[in-house]
Amino acid sequence: EADIYQTPRYLVIGTGKKITLECSQTMGHDKMYWYQQDPGMELHLIHYSYGVNSTEKGDLSSESTVSRIRTEHFPLTLESARPSHTSQYLCASSAGGEVTEAFFGQGTRLTVV
Amino acid sequence: GQNIDQPTEMTATEGAIVQINCTYQTSGFNGLFWYQQHAGEAPTFLSYNVLDGLEEKGRFSSFLSRSKGYSYLLLKELQMKDSASYLCAAMDSNYQLIWGAGTKLIIKP
Numbered sequence: 001e002a003d004i005y006q007t008p009r010y011l012v013i014g015t016g017k018k019i020t021l022e023c024s025q026t027m028g029h030d031k032m033y034w035y036q037q038d039p040g041m042e043l044h045l046i047h048y049s050y051g052v053n054s055t056e057k058g059d060l061s062s063e064s065t066v067s068r069i070r071t072e073h074f075p076l077t078l079e080s081a082r083p084s085h086t087s088q089y090l091c092a093s094s095a096g097g098e099v100t101e102a103f104f105g106q107g108t109r110l111t112v113v
Numbered sequence: 114g115q116n117i118d119q120p121t122e123m124t125a126t127e128g129a130i131v132q133i134n135c136t137y138q139t140s141g142f143n144g145l146f147w148y149q150q151h152a153g154e155a156p157t158f159l160s161y162n163v164l165d166g167l168e169e170k171g172r173f174s175s176f177l178s179r180s181k182g183y184s185y186l187l188l189k190e191l192q193m194k195d196s197a198s199y200l201c202a203a204m205d206s207n208y209q210l211i212w213g214a215g216t217k218l219i220i221k222p
Contacts, residue, residue, distance in 0.1 A: 042117070042212040043156075043200070090155065098208050099144055099163070104155035 003027055006091050006105035013081050013112055021076045021108045023091030032074040033102065035090040036060055043090065049074060081112045115139045117213035119201050124219045125191055133186045133199050133216045141206020145177055145184045148200040150215065156200055159186070188218075196220045 004025040013019055025032065030051045035043040045058030049068040063085070065077050074093075078085055088109050092102040116138045125131040137145065144163035148156040162168055162177035162184060174187040186199055198215040205211055 040121070040214060040217075042214045043202075043210075044212075045209065099161070099204060101146070101158040101161065102210070104157070106155050 004091065004093055004103050004105045006089075006108050008108060009106060010109050011111070013110070015082055015112055017081050019078050019081055019110070021078075021089055021091075021110070023074045023076070023105055024072050025074075025093040025103070025105075026072060027093060027095070027103070028071060029093035029103075030071070030096045031094045031100075031102075032068065033092040033094075034058075034064075034066060034074070034076050035092065037088045037090055037107075039088075046089075047076065081110075083112045085112050086110060115203075115205060115211045117201055117203060117211055119199075119213040119216045121214070122217045122219065124221060125188075127191055127193060127220055127222050129191050130187065130189050131191060131218065133188070133201075133218065135184045135186070135201035135213060137182050137184070137201070137203040137211070137213075139203045139205040139211055142179065143204040143206065143208055145175075146202045146204070146210065147175055147184075147186045148202065149197050150200055151197045159199075191220050193220050193222070 007022045033048045034046040037043050046060045047066040049055045090107045091105040094100045094102045119135045147159040150156040160175040167176045172189045177184045198217050200215045201213040202210040
């Protein structure tokens with residue numbers, strides 16, 4: 001069973017607030033990812049990391065930042081939340097190597113009012 | 114551009130067989146993944162194909178044709194618990210996954 005955890009599961013927050021979504025995995029995976037998923041839509045890659053102190057931007061990265069100070073921890077920060085950020089955020093990790101399956105967390109459903 | 118196409122929704126009967134198709138266009142190709150996602154839950158890995166042909170894993174099988182840019186997921190002996198969305202994702206030349214929007218499978222008794 002995959003051991004990747006996201007907190008909070010649900011969050012309702014006001015416009016303009018700064019928020020950090022937490023993601024931790026206990027599998028020792030080098031690669032970690034943040035995706036955004038709206039109902040009935042494809043997953044969009046926001047940020048990814050191939051190891052400690054490595055972060056890369058995906059398709060939707062312009063309004064958020066990530067850090068990878070420890071292997072197990074990959075938080076996502078929105079500096080100023082907007083209603084357009086309302087979505088489901090999924091964190092995933094995979095082992096080293098070029099082609100390995102990704103394990104997903106349960107997701108954070110964010111609503112910005 | 115890079116693109117994944119799969120049907121939005123399919124309906125099937127408990128005990129029957131269903132085939133979910135996926136076509137892909139990517140810059141380079143390093144394999145095709147299928148994931149299952151129940152409503153409100155995380156996607157879970159089902160299968161990976163990189164060579165042409167059929168891979169069987171219990172009730173689920175996955176097929177790939179690289180020349181046609183085509184894959185399908187075959188589910189046999191359908192059970193009510195198979196009601197979920199099935200996500201197709203192709204890995205491009207940079208080893209990044211390009212995701213489809215998912216096919217919502219509804220199983221009726």
